[in-house]
Amino acid sequence: MTVETQKKPGKLMGIVGVVCGLFLYYFWVAVIMAIQFTFFAEPNAIGVFTVEFPLSIRT
Secondary structure (H helix, E strand, O other): OOOOOOOOOOHHHHHHHHHHHHHHHHHHHHHHHHHHHHHOEEEOOOOOEEEOOOOOOOO
């Protein structure tokens, strides 16, 4: 019988994974914000675009 040993991923792969994960997270947030401002933004009296949701609870 032979025993196969599997190598654990190195520390470098862990760092690369974290960096890629952070990049994808911020990219996804930017995409969501772009969609919000494209379809839901309205200019107010000053000319500043704000995102308003009609079903949101106001406090």
